[in-house]
């Protein structure tokens with residue numbers, strides 16, 4: 154590779170809008186077709202209704218795309234926003250970016266909530282939201298420089314092709330003296346060659362003097378970014394403090410920030426110890442509760458899990474402050490230094506691995522039968538460097554491995570590779586192939602929905618079986634929890650707007666372990682409240698973890714411990730302090746509900762968003778095979794007898810599998826109906842006219858979409 | 866004697882985590898404890914003995930990802 158070259162092709166200087174009460178009220182639009190840079194004010198009515206973050210992203214994307222727009226059409230917009238509270242140093246989780254696009258996997262809006270400093274730097278540079286549309290004809294780098302008040306578009310050549318080196322090179326290129334002023338968004342070769350490319354959002358770790366990154370992982374936003382030939386978007390901004398958001402009440406902001414941070418400092422060491430182990434404590438907990446995906450979600454536990462959880466990673470993680478936002482007291486974004494990969498382009502060198510988190514350990518470890526902390530680190534490293542979503546990678550390869558073990562595909566299709574569960578070397582080889590867009594990896598990189606079609610059409614594989622075991626819904630691969638014994642979490646996945654990601658609702662323990670929601674109505678209430686509240690973090694530019702992963706000591710004595718109401722009050726105080734709008738906890742739900750329903754209508758606009766799209770593969774609900782049934786026979790037999798009143802004495806396993814399936818599929822359909830009703834939707838899963846009116850999103854174009862879909 | 870969330874609790878021979886929780890009030894939320902630094906989840910409460918002098922923390926409701 155030669156020396157990195159950036160050639161300026163467009164530039165503009167601008168008067169930087171002051172941040173006022175968390176907002177700049179300006180949006181930046183870059184169209185790559187003509188290297189066009191536009192700055193427009195944000196309408197007050199839009200601000201009132203969409204709040205910021207994901208709300209702004211969805212609104213601008215709605216206006217950019219048509220109902221017929223496909224992910225690789227030029228008008229598809231990658232939108233990035235930080236939200237009004239984003240960029241508050243010291244507030245735990247106070248600096249996230251929310252990214253959206255029309256997804257290559259689902260064809261509908263996808264959103265991802267990501268750390269790193271980009272969102273806040275972009276906002277403080279003058280823009281609440283940026284939209285990236287069009288397609289460049291050469292590799293492009295975009296700079297938003299809030300220090301010099303200019304925006305530049307460059308063509309780029311001889312950039313490192315992986316995100317790991319590219320983030321570092323661009324950080325130093327744009328501010329060699331003060332790299333902490335720079336945050337870079339990059340994709341990578343995997344994003345160019347698969348449908349589940351992620352985006353890496355960087356920050357400069359001043360303690361370790363290195364560039365770190367977090368991933369906007371889900372749904373292939375990196376793929377859209379790469380398709381536009383964007384190599385990187387860079388934001389540069391100088392010193393920030395609590396005053397930078399120009400809060401309405403600085404003293405109140407300081408008080409609530411200090412209170413929340415102090416509690417985390419005091420209680421995290423007594424609770425989940427996330428500052429030491431990140432989210433890897435979940436590995437043994439999920440394993441013990443039979444919820445850790447193992448062998449393509451077939452089972453929920455495995456003895457090998459003991460060597461891929463917190464006991465191991467606590468000792469491997471590099472010691473030091475690991476906040477992906479400035480001063481975040483949770484500081485859970487750990488990494489491993491001086492790691493030496495045994496395959497691929499970095500073989501034998503020493504690299505820093507950002508991660509792993511629980512999802513990567515479960516998806517790329519236990520789900521693939523890989524119980525080896527070192528291999529998981531290597532998969533994590535390459536997925537990030539290539540720009541691949543570790544969740545889709547893990548869930549997709551799990552599907553491939555089960556197909557392989559069932560002889561639906563053979564070495565004739567896999568370039569000779571044995572893809573049995575546990576094959577570490579070939580898993581890595583598959584990932585290298587995905588990144589290069591070569592061989593069997595190129596097929597796997599299309600995701601499970603397309604693989605099912607390709608395997609059936611070209612390899613004559615059993616389509617019905619693949620439908621049952623292919624862990625995708627709406628085209629998106631499942632995140633890493635077993636839901637067979639939690640009907641509420643089946644709803645949490647199946648009814649999630651973007652597809653089966655757990656950020657809308659995580660109800661497994663409330664439902665399965667504690668039985669706190671025994672009726673359909675209880676579950677429907679939870680599937681209303683939790684998604685609405687969780688959506689609020691994405692509107693405001695915040696991380697969800699400090700809400701309920703560390704909780705007040707007296708939380709257990711409160712009426713509804715799962716809601717952690719003391720923290721919700723703090724979030725309302727936080728919102729009031731920044732924006733100056735006196736806000737109650739109920740107001741937070743109202744803000745989210747409007748945006749949530751708008752996103753559902755957006756799905757409808759794109760041709761989805763109805764009952765038939767809220768479906769699940771049967772493996773998410775129960776045992777598909779006799780092997781699975783027999784592995785938990787006592788549990789399932791008991792349910793057939795006690796819950797469903799069956800006489801099973803003459804039933805063989807296959808009959809029992811079928812009987813259980815009938816009951817479980819029916820209860821899932823019943824749950825859907827109860828949730829639709831609670832949300833104010835029709836039984837086809839569409840918000841009613843009354844609902845959109847009540848929420849103030851009854852714009853003519855929304856009503857038009859409803860009418861087109863039979864809602865009068 | 867053992868310490869449970871920084872408070873002393875009387876220990877007896879053969880005491881399991883399930884025994885401990887049965888004698889405590891308001892612990893319905895508890896599905897995971899840390900016993901001398903190691904995580905133990907509810908399916909193993911009955912089979913996990915508590916050694917004398919142990920330090921136990923009752924972890925809050927598991928909140929997932």
Ligand code: SF4
Nearest residue numbers: 246477481483485696
């Ligand atoms: S809680 Fe963890 S993921 Fe969230 S902002 Fe803090 S360090 Fe980042």
